[in-house]
Amino acid sequence: MRPAPPHLEVESGTVDPRGLAIGELILGAVPTTGDVDHFIETHDFPIVEGTTCTFVFRGDVSRVTLRHWVYGLPAGVPLERIPGTDLWYHILELPEGSRVEYKYEVRAGRESRLVRDPLNDRLAHDPFGANSVCHASGYTVPEWTHESPDTPKGSVEERVFHSRALRGERRIALYRPARYRESRQYPLLVVHDGRDYDRFASLTTVLDNLVHRRDIPGVVVAMTNPGDRLEQYRDSAEHARYVAEELVPTLERELPLVGAPEGRGLVGASLGAVASLSTAIRYPRLFGRLLLQSGSFAFSDIGSHDRGPVFDPIAQMVNQYRAEPFPVSEKVFVSCGIHESLIYENRSLVPILRGTGMDVRYVEARDGHNWENWRDRLREGLAFLFPGPQWWVYL
């Protein structure tokens, strides 16, 4: 093997490119423009080879930095330029099954901007826009997240709901499963940030598929949307009253719902998970099923938490619950990404919840604080909380 050029000296903690696709460009003479063109045309990016992922950017710029949201890794990782070319690269070790959202921070002259990876069409959307996505070895998008022509679709009805607790109107989207019948009794799920769950985590498609596969029974879902999210989702008594005393009783009067704790669920991610737990704490045992994803469950064992004043009401709620935990529900599904900083808070909450005697299922994924992580956990979470008749139905 030819010795690596000087710029390839492998430092401790970095990945040796020898044997990787990018090594073809590095190990020989300075690549020509044609070599780089050929390289770009013949690979998908990022290049995934076993547990290594090579991030590549092409452009005549002065600096390129990989910006990701993987807690534990340096927030910004500089790409290295291959001398004599306009090609930049960085090799990252990513464990099997990882999924990473990222952007490049590109500096040209004095100007610096965040861009999506022009060589990668794979995008994940969120309320702030979209990120590029790297699927590491072993990760595949679950097939039950895709629309299928064979799957009957549920219906979604937009409703305006007047809330005395919130002193105003709230819009909800009401999902009914395909083949809805008034003669059945359906469980009810209240999903916080419902519109975002649907737009970014494919909620209604996932529900259609899970119901069709009978992983879950037919469910009615109230997709709620907050007014002032920061106000209402940080342990707000008004929000809890709206959900528990207004929304749910009204729907249970109007629709064929189970109308008992085992047929009521709260769902939320991030602050939405806080709102779900907060509502369950304020109305214990009213909701027999909780699905809490990447909850922003700030707390402090000693001193103060380190997440800033915005989290103060949450830390107060979580600290109080940790001091005097009690069963607020029957079954709780908790999930969190290993790549997000909230893993500490979520891991810490789980034994507290379990200690109350509730049936708690906790799942971690090699993913971050994002909607597709939450989407990918929905099958397991919903099937745990509302197991469908899959084992019994053969058509």
Added chain:
Amino acid sequence: MTRITPRVVLLGPQAPLPTVGSVVKEIDPGGRVAVITAGWQEWESDLAGLRSQLGDVIVPLRLYQRAERIWEQDHELRVAHRRMQSDLKGIRRLYARQLDRAAEAWMELLETEGPERIVGPEREAALEAIQRLDAHHLRRIDSVQTEFRDRMTPLERRSVSRARGEILQDLSGCSTVVIEGGHAAVLHNRIVLFDLMDEIRTRIVVGCAAGAMILGGRVVLYNDQPAIGRGNAEVGLPGHGLVPGVVALPDAAFRLRLDDRSRMRRLALRLSPDRCALLDPGHRLDWDGRAFTADGSRLVRRDGTLVPWDRAA
């Protein structure tokens, strides 16, 4: 292939390739056909698909709707039935917990290396433990259901007896009974509630998917890729025993990892001496009381390989 005159026909799922119409027309041309679609539950009356295949000869028995009406009329029976179902659910949960550990122990022993004289008898003991557990579970189900029948004597209650009389009237002119798929327990329970199997078994019987499952000796539930858990197959119910020694496994290509030979081997060994019949869409297995003939159906051999049923015979 020589086609026998069947007494029972087991069919695979009816989507995307419905075959029940052509099968019934072949074996009982012109006969009236009683149809049991209770497994579809609230959608029991959605018969357009069946009518398009079978025409106006069908006589829907409406077991699900009749039972729902009985629950409305007979509060005491409904409460007792719900309690029985709740007991059965509880027993199933306990069975699943034991099964999980027993299956794990057996798998571990199957992967343990060592001289056959040392490891072999332990593997057999682990398998026998699962088979004993399966048999015990079926006995528990039977005892709960028997206790319900003895205590509530549903057939002596006016609402049930009247409905049963109507059903027998409907059945009387039918030479064939088609039992469609759907919820296997609902199908089984409704047929038991109205005590219909002795009447059904005197006719040509065509079972589709879950309808095929309940006609064997045991109803086995399976899903190799469930949302939760390891996907251990479960013995779910005693069957009605019209097809001896066969466990019908419809929709196998979708529900089972057929290419996982060790998994299929474990399934075949565990359910032996019964034979596992894979019934995918378009597949058929006929039983005339003496012999089987098959069209597409496959058998899972004890080494985990799959062979066409006819070749295995």
